[in-house]
Amino acid sequence: MSKLPLLFLIIGFFIDESVGGMVNVCSDIKDCSKCTQSYINIFSFRENCRWCIKTHSCGGPIACPTGFPTAQRDPFKCPTFVPTAKGYRYTDKLGRSLYSLNLAVNNKDPKACLQNSRPDVKLIKRYEVECDQSRNTCAGMLAVSDEAKAIYVVYRGSSFDKQLFQEFVQGIAAQLGAWEKFVNGTGVMTYFYNGFQNLFLESGMKKDLIDLHKKHEGYRIWLTGRSLGGSLASMTALYLADSALFPTNKIRLVTFGEPRTGNYLFAKAIENNLKFRYRVVNKNDIVTNIPASMDPDNLLLSVASAEKQPYFYRYLVHYEFGMTRDASFKICENSEDHNCRPIALAADMNDHLTYFNVKAEDYLASGCQRALIL
Secondary structure, three states: OOHHHHHHHHHHHHHHHHHEOOOHHHHOOOOHHHHOEEEEEOEEEEEEEEEEEOOOOOEEOOOOOOOOOEEOOOOOOOOOOOOOOOOOOOOHHHHHHHHHHHHHHHOOOOOHHHHOOOOEEEEEEEEEOOOOOOEEEEEEEEEEEOOOOOEEEEEEOOOOOHHHHHHHHHHHHHHHHEEEEEEOEEEHHHHHHHHHHHHOOOOHHHHHHHHHHOOOOOOEEEEEEEHHHHHHHHHHHHHHOOOOOOOHHHHHEEEEOOOOOOOOOHHHHHEEEEOOOEEEEOOOHHHOOOOOOOOOOOOOOHHHHHOOOOOOOOEEEEEEEOOOOOOOOOOOOHHEEEOOOHHHEEEEHHHHHHHHOHHHHHHHHOOOOOOHHH
């Protein structure tokens, strides 16, 4: 062998080792990112190394205790630090303030509700369109606060009859890889895609938002919604970031009771494009586990099949013991919420209906009394 090919072989070995590749022993790796990109050969079969998140160690197929969260095949699955810098962290006060807007959009005319709960917020326009063949509607509103220097894009949640049933049925199809193509090569659930097209793109909401931003240049763009509205908010946030309509550092995404909106690639795109994004979940909210992921750790499916699975983006804000004023919450650093909350127990509809201990119908009937939530 000449010296030049040998030199290339040596250089190639060290480059491969610097980012992963074949290793002799997985346990020698001390970094999650490199671990997820490394593998060993067992009897001529390739076996991926996996990072045991709780033990902070890299190992082979049986190295992680059963049921513990793992990361493998993609650094995206490694834990990421929750932002703590001012202007990028989630607080209970912020959640309550945004959720009051989520409740206000349920009214055909949200002005009086906003005046009683968030008098600094001025309604620009409310939109409502049919979003499926059963004539169920999707709704949203644009609002602005000069005091907070904020533009708000707020989406209404699902109705709990035929609309939620259709979401559930289409969620089953999504588990099998049936997604509508969305921006940046991602996939989203068909029902959410149709709602986004009809409400944001075709109702004039997008155009009005662009005009509003021109009038209030420099304001932050807050996108929020509950349930179906949460999915529409996350899609809108990614759409705005991908189309460069707004500076990504001005986009803020906070949803409540959001289901799995899109596939694995959608979750990655949200994280890659939006630094400020939080999904708030009340205890065992059933909607936040629809559609379910068949293989959250990707231990069984091929890479191609895993990319078609429903997947959550970070960061989960989980109120494990309810949402009273003094309630604590934790923010999950892991992808897909695995082992951050008991996803298998997420089966309570009442938890979906009572964020911050307030039911929408009671709040609206009270005239949107500020003291009930803020």
